[in-house]
Amino acid sequence: MKMAQRKGSQLLYVSSAHEQFFRGLVHGARSLGFEHCCYMIGVPVEGEGWRHVMMSNLPWAWRERYSRKGFHAIDPTVQHARQASRALVWSADQFNAAPLRELRRGLRGIGYNHGWSQPLRDVDGRFGLLTLARGETPVGADELREKSQTLRWFAQAAHAVLFRTLLARCQDGILGHLTVREIDILRMAADGRTALEIAAAMGVTERTATFHISNAIEKLGAANKAHAVACAMRLGLLD
Amino acid sequence: MKMAQRKGSQLLYVSSAHEQFFRGLVHGARSLGFEHCCYMIGVPVEGEGWRHVMMSNLPWAWRERYSRKGFHAIDPTVQHARQASRALVWSADQFNAAPLRELRRGLRGIGYNHGWSQPLRDVDGRFGLLTLARGETPVGADELREKSQTLRWFAQAAHAVLFRTLLARCQDGILGHLTVREIDILRMAADGRTALEIAAAMGVTERTATFHISNAIEKLGAANKAHAVACAMRLGLLD
DNA sequence: CGCCCCCCTGTCAATCCTTGCAGTTAAATT
DNA sequence: AATTTAACTGCAAGGATTGACAGGGGGGCG
Numbered sequence: 001m002k003m004a005q006r007k008g009s010q011l012l013y014v015s016s017a018h019e020q021f022f023r024g025l026v027h028g029a030r031s032l033g034f035e036h037c038c039y040m041i042g043v044p045v046e047g048e049g050w051r052h053v054m055m056s057n058l059p060w061a062w063r064e065r066y067s068r069k070g071f072h073a074i075d076p077t078v079q080h081a082r083q084a085s086r087a088l089v090w091s092a093d094q095f096n097a098a099p100l101r102e103l104r105r106g107l108r109g110i111g112y113n114h115g116w117s118q119p120l121r122d123v124d125g126r127f128g129l130l131t132l133a134r135g136e137t138p139v140g141a142d143e144l145r146e147k148s149q150t151l152r153w154f155a156q157a158a159h160a161v162l163f164r165t166l167l168a169r170c171q172d173g174i175l176g177h178l179t180v181r182e183i184d185i186l187r188m189a190a191d192g193r194t195a196l197e198i199a200a201a202m203g204v205t206e207r208t209a210t211f212h213i214s215n216a217i218e219k220l221g222a223a224n225k226a227h228a229v230a231c232a233m234r235l236g237l238l239d
Numbered sequence: 240m241k242m243a244q245r246k247g248s249q250l251l252y253v254s255s256a257h258e259q260f261f262r263g264l265v266h267g268a269r270s271l272g273f274e275h276c277c278y279m280i281g282v283p284v285e286g287e288g289w290r291h292v293m294m295s296n297l298p299w300a301w302r303e304r305y306s307r308k309g310f311h312a313i314d315p316t317v318q319h320a321r322q323a324s325r326a327l328v329w330s331a332d333q334f335n336a337a338p339l340r341e342l343r344r345g346l347r348g349i350g351y352n353h354g355w356s357q358p359l360r361d362v363d364g365r366f367g368l369l370t371l372a373r374g375e376t377p378v379g380a381d382e383l384r385e386k387s388q389t390l391r392w393f394a395q396a397a398h399a400v401l402f403r404t405l406l407a408r409c410q411d412g413i414l415g416h417l418t419v420r421e422i423d424i425l426r427m428a429a430d431g432r433t434a435l436e437i438a439a440a441m442g443v444t445e446r447t448a449t450f451h452i453s454n455a456i457e458k459l460g461a462a463n464k465a466h467a468v469a470c471a472m473r474l475g476l477l478d
Numbered sequence: 479c480g481c482c483c484c485c486c487t488g489t490c491a492a493t494c495c496t497t498g499c500a501g502t503t504a505a506a507t508t
Numbered sequence: 509a510a511t512t513t514a515a516c517t518g519c520a521a522g523g524a525t526t527g528a529c530a531g532g533g534g535g536g537c538g
Contacts, residue, residue: 194523194524194525195524195525196524210525210526213526214525217526224525
């Protein structure tokens with residue numbers, strides 16, 4: 001059973017509400033004196049290492065390059081987020097090791113020189129990482145004392161709102177896509193309807209309803225309908 | 240079947256993570272120049288009108304009084320939130336109508352004179368309402384222009400993080416409490432385990448597991464297990 | 479045109495869920 | 509001391525779910 005990524009499929013769960021939320025976050029970051037803002041999540045995948053998805057106001061070219069070059073594998077802020085849960089204040093100048101050269105050049109190129117990165121970890125080893133950064137002034141001790149509480153809260157808010165969505169986007173490559181029909185039916189199942197009722201509501205046979213349900217169960221790696229509903233909700237597919 | 244509120248029962252879902260989040264919000268409100276911060280949700284209940292739950296940094300005495308006197312029934316900001324979705328800028332001075340006298344006096348007493356209230360509504364008629372307020376200076380047009388985006392984002396963040404929890408706290412009085420056992424079992428059901436597996440994991444009979452499940456289904460007003468799991472997740476009982 | 483995917487349908491058997499019935503026990507509340 | 513509640517157990521009938529086998533029709537893509 002292969003779960004390779006497909007091209008033409010639309011990403012149903014990419015909601016503009018989260019984009020809007022992120023724009024608000026960017027605005028808040030600006031008012032704190034950081035022009036760049038990046039929220040990233042990391043998910044451990046057995047055999048494959050890590051998967052990352054990010055949401056940022058950085059140039060598309062840079063995001064593409066970051067992903068293509070696999071910078072997340074060497075990025076010190078990401079390394080830090082894997083283990084620690086305290087914030088990291090950094091400057092690109094510190095990225096001296098040979099493998100980091102190219103990353104440092106890239107960061108300088110986009111004015112991403114000095115920053116503050118707050119990790120947030122969950123029980124399954126997944127983590128979220130909010131980074132605010134700017135081009136010119138390093139983050140000083142005084143500034144940190146003054147803003148750290150707000151910064152932490154920003155991270156908490158970003159994590160609370162964006163994590164699930166990005167996780168869904170991340171799992172997507174792993175799990176394969178749920179079809180429109182499958183999501184429709186899962187939504188009705190979550191509302192307590194039986195296969196027969198769903199079939200009636202959708203104008204198909206009971207058999208067809210159960211067919212879509214079992215496909216959804218298989219794609220989500222669930223054990224049964226209740227589990228599939230829970231998985232889908234956790235992934236934010238039924239909002 | 241009565242669902243009266245009981246005293247001794249613990250509220251399992253009151254998590255300190257949300258309290259912490261709210262403290263961050265209060266801090267953010269302060270940095271915007273508002274010392275008071277109140278997030279409230281309203282839920283329509285058939286035959287009973289409305290139920291409200293709030294989270295605020297106001298004095299406990301005032302919260303108690305607000306609730307006892309039923310101020311939420313006449314509070315203009317709440318009235319506004321029921322219908323509109325745009326923000327309301329208000330001053331307590333405007334609360335001139337006779338029934339509002341006592342409310343106005345109370346608000347003045349706690350230095351809650353000038354404020355900004357952003358409603359957020361959902362499809363089921365429920366609403367959330369974030370109010371930031373202060374004692375002295377009215378909210379001016381310039382200030383509003385400057386801060387409105389941040390304010391809206393605060394409301395969005397508060398809503399995204401706090402709504403579910405408060406809803407659970409609100410439904411609690413309506414639905415009656417789920418017992419520890421029922422929540423345990425729902426959690427395992429959400430992980431895809433059958434009644435037999437749950438029973439084995441908990442060291443009880445299959446009959447007992449099904450017994451708890453059906454109780455949970457009844458208390459949540461669900462149609463079946465999948466629905467109950469979905470309800471519990473939406474209420475934030477399974478996080 | 480072939481290939482793949484999505485959507486649709488059928489049957490059948492094993493298993494699971496749901497809901498009746500009727501209890502016991504321990505602990506907390508009144 | 510009486511009452512209420514949570515947790516627990518048994519039996520049984522009927523409905524719902526799940527999985528496996530076996531297909532047809534339509535659309536996109538190379």
